[in-house]
Amino acid sequence: MAHRGRPSHLITEPPAFPFVPVLLSLAMVSWPAFGQEDLFFGDLPIVASISRLPQRISDAPTAVTVIDRRTIRASGARALSDIFRLIPGFQTFAQSDIPARVNYHGVTDDADFSPRVQVLVDGRSLHSPLFRNGMNWALVPVALEDIERIEVVRGSNTTSYGTNAFLGVINIITVDPALVAGASVSGNHGNQGVRDYTVRVGGQLGEGGNIRLTYQQLRDDGLDEGSDPRGAPDWRDRNRSRLLDLKASYQIGLRDLLEMHLGRIEGLRYDGRLVPGTRSPRASDPLRDLDESSTWLQLRWLRTLSESADFSVRYTYSEDKADSTFIHPTRLPGYNRINEVGDRGTRHEVEMVNTLLPFAHTRLVWGASWRVDTLHSDTMLHGKGKIGRDIGRIFANTEWKPLSWFTGNLGVSYEYDSLAGNHVAPRASASFHLTPNDTVRVGFSRAWRTAGTLDYRANQLNSPTEAEWVGNPDLPAERLDSWELGYLGDWREWRMSLDVRMFRERLSDRLMNRIRTASGMPNSVQAVQNIRIRGFEYHWKWQPLDATRIAVGYAHIGIDSDNTAIGERLSVTPGSNYRSAFKRYLALAEDSAPERSTSVMLMQKLPYGIDLSVAHYRVGSMKWSRNTEIEGYRRTDLRLAYPFVLGPQRGEVAYTVQSLNGAHSDQRVQRVVDRRHWVSLRLDF
Amino acid sequence: MISLFRRILPPLIGCMLLVAPVHALEVTLVLSHKGGAHALFAEALEANLGIGRHRLLDGGNLEEGLDEAQVARSALILASGAAAVEAALRHTDRPILAVLLSRGQYLGLRRQYPDSALSAIVLDQPAARQVALMLAVLPEGRRFGVLFGPDTTVQESELMAVAAGAGLELIGRRLSTAGELIPALDRTLESVDALLALADPLLSSSTAARAVLLSSYRYRRPVFAHSRAFVDAGALAAVFSTPADVARDVAEWLRELPDGSPTLPVARAPRYFDIAINPQVARALNLRVADAATVLARVRKETQP
Numbered sequence: 001m002a003h004r005g006r007p008s009h010l011i012t013e014p015p016a017f018p019f020v021p022v023l024l025s026l027a028m029v030s031w032p033a034f035g036q037e038d039l040f041f042g043d044l045p046i047v048a049s050i051s052r053l054p055q056r057i058s059d060a061p062t063a064v065t066v067i068d069r070r071t072i073r074a075s076g077a078r079a080l081s082d083i084f085r086l087i088p089g090f091q092t093f094a095q096s097d098i099p100a101r102v103n104y105h106g107v108t109d110d111a112d113f114s115p116r117v118q119v120l121v122d123g124r125s126l127h128s129p130l131f132r133n134g135m136n137w138a139l140v141p142v143a144l145e146d147i148e149r150i151e152v153v154r155g156s157n158t159t160s161y162g163t164n165a166f167l168g169v170i171n172i173i174t175v176d177p178a179l180v181a182g183a184s185v186s187g188n189h190g191n192q193g194v195r196d197y198t199v200r201v202g203g204q205l206g207e208g209g210n211i212r213l214t215y216q217q218l219r220d221d222g223l224d225e226g227s228d229p230r231g232a233p234d235w236r237d238r239n240r241s242r243l244l245d246l247k248a249s250y251q252i253g254l255r256d257l258l259e260m261h262l263g264r265i266e267g268l269r270y271d272g273r274l275v276p277g278t279r280s281p282r283a284s285d286p287l288r289d290l291d292e293s294s295t296w297l298q299l300r301w302l303r304t305l306s307e308s309a310d311f312s313v314r315y316t317y318s319e320d321k322a323d324s325t326f327i328h329p330t331r332l333p334g335y336n337r338i339n340e341v342g343d344r345g346t347r348h349e350v351e352m353v354n355t356l357l358p359f360a361h362t363r364l365v366w367g368a369s370w371r372v373d374t375l376h377s378d379t380m381l382h383g384k385g386k387i388g389r390d391i392g393r394i395f396a397n398t399e400w401k402p403l404s405w406f407t408g409n410l411g412v413s414y415e416y417d418s419l420a421g422n423h424v425a426p427r428a429s430a431s432f433h434l435t436p437n438d439t440v441r442v443g444f445s446r447a448w449r450t451a452g453t454l455d456y457r458a459n460q461l462n463s464p465t466e467a468e469w470v471g472n473p474d475l476p477a478e479r480l481d482s483w484e485l486g487y488l489g490d491w492r493e494w495r496m497s498l499d500v501r502m503f504r505e506r507l508s509d510r511l512m513n514r515i516r517t518a519s520g521m522p523n524s525v526q527a528v529q530n531i532r533i534r535g536f537e538y539h540w541k542w543q544p545l546d547a548t549r550i551a552v553g554y555a556h557i558g559i560d561s562d563n564t565a566i567g568e569r570l571s572v573t574p575g576s577n578y579r580s581a582f583k584r585y586l587a588l589a590e591d592s593a594p595e596r597s598t599s600v601m602l603m604q605k606l607p608y609g610i611d612l613s614v615a616h617y618r619v620g621s622m623k624w625s626r627n628t629e630i631e632g633y634r635r636t637d638l639r640l641a642y643p644f645v646l647g648p649q650r651g652e653v654a655y656t657v658q659s660l661n662g663a664h665s666d667q668r669v670q671r672v673v674d675r676r677h678w679v680s681l682r683l684d685f
Numbered sequence: 686m687i688s689l690f691r692r693i694l695p696p697l698i699g700c701m702l703l704v705a706p707v708h709a710l711e712v713t714l715v716l717s718h719k720g721g722a723h724a725l726f727a728e729a730l731e732a733n734l735g736i737g738r739h740r741l742l743d744g745g746n747l748e749e750g751l752d753e754a755q756v757a758r759s760a761l762i763l764a765s766g767a768a769a770v771e772a773a774l775r776h777t778d779r780p781i782l783a784v785l786l787s788r789g790q791y792l793g794l795r796r797q798y799p800d801s802a803l804s805a806i807v808l809d810q811p812a813a814r815q816v817a818l819m820l821a822v823l824p825e826g827r828r829f830g831v832l833f834g835p836d837t838t839v840q841e842s843e844l845m846a847v848a849a850g851a852g853l854e855l856i857g858r859r860l861s862t863a864g865e866l867i868p869a870l871d872r873t874l875e876s877v878d879a880l881l882a883l884a885d886p887l888l889s890s891s892t893a894a895r896a897v898l899l900s901s902y903r904y905r906r907p908v909f910a911h912s913r914a915f916v917d918a919g920a921l922a923a924v925f926s927t928p929a930d931v932a933r934d935v936a937e938w939l940r941e942l943p944d945g946s947p948t949l950p951v952a953r954a955p956r957y958f959d960i961a962i963n964p965q966v967a968r969a970l971n972l973r974v975a976d977a978a979t980v981l982a983r984v985r986k987e988t989q990p
Contacts, residue, residue, distance in 0.1 A: 039787065040808045040912050040925060041722040044891055047898040048919025053969035054902060069903075148903065179903070181867045203893065235767040244979050251895070307965060437974065490971075492825075634705070641843065650868070 007014040033287045045251045049304040049433050051355040058439040058488050059399055061409035062155035063501040065539055071485055072144055074603045074613035076656045077621040080140045085617050086599050087152050088537035088553035092666035096223045097237040097270055099138035104168035105533050108595030109513045110625040118165035122261060124298050129165055129375040130320040130345030133452035139292050141265045143216045143243060145200060156447035158410030158425040158512055159395050166449040166480055171301020177202055177210035177249050183685040188677020193221030207253040209301045216243045227672040232277030236287060240268040246663055261298040283329045290324040290341060292636040309356035316349045335463055339379045348372045366396035375453040380675055382461045388452050390418040407431040413536055419475055420450035441486035451477040451511055467522035476527050479508040484653035495543040505533040526566035528578055534558050534590055547605035554598045561589040584626045594620030611641040628668035635659040651683040688952045709944035713744035713759035715751060717766025726765050726785055726928035733936030747772055761947045780949050784931050786875055789836030789951060804949035806931055810924050811954045812847040812852035818924045818960060819850060820908050821980045823879055828854045830877035832869055834885030835861060860887055866896055874904035884911045889915060891920055894918060907970055916961040923961050923985065930957035959982060
């Protein structure tokens with residue numbers, strides 16, 4: 001892009017460049033505007049800087065599924081986690097008193113926060129030191145309406161997204177403020193206490209600036225404990241959340257874009273238990289409120305250096321809090337104030353990324369970041385105060401396309417972690433474009449997952465002499481070596497695409513929560529298993545008619561495991577729960593993903609502009625925790641939407657039903673997911 | 686004797702100059718701005734004309750002041766930019782050829798000064814050229830979207846007719862306020878192969894261009910535009926005439942212009958044009974696009990009279 005010799009500040013100086021308010025008034029009187037020839041010769045700010053342009057999926061080093069706004073709407077999802085039912089290889093469940101999780105290829109434990117799938121919103125990781133280095137899916141800091149698209153990386157990509165982009169990555173890109181104009185008010189009203197309200201506004205912020213603001217409150221009464229098949233439920237659930245989300249962007253001159261993103265989400269749920277079949281709280285873990293919140297600020301500066309290079313700097317601050325404090329009736333003062341979910345985790349991160357095309361057929365993305373995490377928990381870090389953790393990272397990824405039929409990808413990252421040590425993660429893949437429409441990809445990657453701060457440093461004491469859970473400072477990081485063979489068909493003339501992925505993933509040193517290493521010893525996290533995951537999955541999309549879209553996803557996953565040296569020793573150590581419950585730990589590893597899962601989605605435009613969408617899911621039996629399991633289930637969701645225009649008023653009225661086919665369990669048999677349906681109304685101003 | 690010479694010679698020379706002029710016509714050039722596209726046009730025109738039959742005079746620019754006397758006595762005015770055209774219209778009733786302005790601007794001035802001798806070489810490209818570009822870049826494209834603002838609705842019928850003639854479906858939407866832009870983009874981009882962004886203040890200002898391009902990436906649809914800057918910003922391709930293209934056209938017209946009272950051409954687009962393609966955008970949208978020289982040759986061939 002040749003510099004045209006005009007100083008970039010000209011754009012802010014009227015009348016050198018026409019701006020909408022001026023132009024609007026001129027246009028209205030249809031008067032020939034002075035400077036209108038700038039429409040032909042004036043400069044425009046660069047929108048297509050190299051890192052903002054979409055990358056071709058057939059050049060990507062891993063399998064990527066993109067979910068666009070239309071699919072999000074059509075899915076009938078009310079919670080972000082539900083959307084991933086559509087993606088082959090993913091598992092999730094309906095939230096109850098247990099916060100939802102989203103896993104790829106299984107591997108879960110009793111109380112984790114899906115730490116093996118990285119989740120990012122506009123580059124900001126939602127993994128938190130407070131949530132065991134995972135994501136709290138009960139506290140999603142983005143409204144579905146504000147999501148532009150979700151890029152789901154099926155496979156690990158540590159070199160691009162950092163450690164803990166381990167089995168998969170969910171990369172959420174939110175709507176650019178420049179594409180939100182006016183105000184929109186919407187509400188959902190349905191059974192099971194569904195009462196949701198959303199207000200979104202957007203507009204211009206001076207010249208070159210745009211802003212959008214969303215307030216959303218979601219509320220439901222959760223699942224019906226009365227349908228607990230045991231007949232004497234010891235749990236209750238309900239969900240409340242309030243979200244405020246502001247994103248602003250400001251274009252300075254032609255080449256600089258500043259973005260600010262800040263917001264807060266607050267959630268209220270239940271924690272604890274009842275005495276079964278009564279309304280009395282269990283003394284040692286009473287039913288009580290669980291307050292959670294997450295607050296964040298992100299600033300990003302993107303500079304377009306040339307048509308083939310840009311540079312960005314991002315600073316992110318986030319603070320997560322959780323509180324479900326109660327006083328334990330039998331413990332000593334100083335040890336009786338319990339807040340296992342708390343108290344506070346913070347994260348500061350600075351990242352710089354340079355994207356460039358250094359040579360004709362090469363694209364290079366390299367950068368570095370520094371992160372400071374802190375965790376404070378009176379209960380879980382008894383007497384330890386605030387624990388800090390520093391993480392530095394450098395990374396480089398190249399895409400090399402020397403021939404029309406070949407794309408090579410090579411990436412490497414090096415990470416320093418003050419708690420977890422240093423790790424190098426390499427990745428390589430080769431894509432062969434057999435025809436412009438058919439691509440075969442072979443790839444290998446090594447990824448690492450480092451444990452949460454508590455896993456290294458926990459100090460949960462029941463009394464001065466009895467520890468409930470202690471950290472394991474010698475924990476290794478989980479290592480994942482994965483091979484994949486992919487096929488990508490993009491048959492535009494048939495309006496059809498097929499994405500197939502065959503995978504062999506070997507997860508070494510799988511970390512298991514709450515392992516008692518011997519009789520009388522406290523719980524700790526231990527690397528007990530090596531896991532092998534094999535299988536294949538496909539995602540097929542077809543638009544046979546303008547008004548009809550079909551998508552089918554299928555995954556076949558086989559998991560087996562063996563003990564690590566530590567696991568082997570613990571499996572024969574008397575008093576170790578890894579020995580006493582060995583079969584259940586084995587099953588938890590090997591049944592953590594269904595052998596077969598299918599999703600089918602139909603989106604159909606009907607007369608009068610009515611949108612119909614039906615999603616059907618079949619999920620095989622699996623385990624989400626050591627002591628529970630679920631049978632296979634089927635679930636059908638349906639949505640009917642009618643966008644209307646009444647004079648100047650635009651809007652949409654919709655009816656959504658989840659689990660149309662009736663009750664089933666998708667996390668444990670005691671949590672019955674029954675039909676939930678609601679009516680939505682949206683008015684745009 | 687000497688004093689006689691002194692008295693007679695100057696008027697004599699003056700008379701000789703009057704009866705035997707070096708240049709057939711005095712053409713005065715006035716510019717809206719002293720720099721930018723207008724200066725480029727002036728430079729290119731001078732270079733193209735060389736020492737021609739007609740005499741090109743500098744009538745000034747609106748920033749530094751117009752040479753009003755020069756404008757008033759000149760046989761023909763070349764006015765670069767709508768502002769210069771309007772100033773010239775106020776100062777003379779001699780023929781004015783307007784350049785470097787949009788068709789909308791030209792028509793506005795026409796309405797304002799219905800009796801003036803005014804014509805123009807406008808910057809808006811003919812529909813045939815735009816359609817030829819879209820087909821040369823995206824041969825498989827069958828359905829194109831286009832938005833019309835208040836200044837570009839005049840192009841609607843011609844564009845529709847040319848597109849239909851080329852076997853294309855053109856889905857047009859009319860906008861009257863900026864607030865309609867984003868919903869209109871959403872509705873249009875959903876069902877088309879590409880979008881044509883016309884030069885309309887409502888559609889291609891800095892803010893609007895950003896919305897147009899971001900929306901186009903949202904739907905993975907390319908944008909065809911009307912300026913190199915739009916392509917640099919993120920459109921796939923554009924056909925446009927540079928100030929040099931317009932200058933070349935004007936110079937050729939001037940060279941052919943007979944002596945005596947000048948006759949203005951019919952208002953039209955420049956004969957010469959260029960195209961730009963953004964290869965990064967093509968790559969990102971997974972489009973196999975021929976190189977710019979090939980596309981330009983194809984468009985030229987398709988649009989030859």
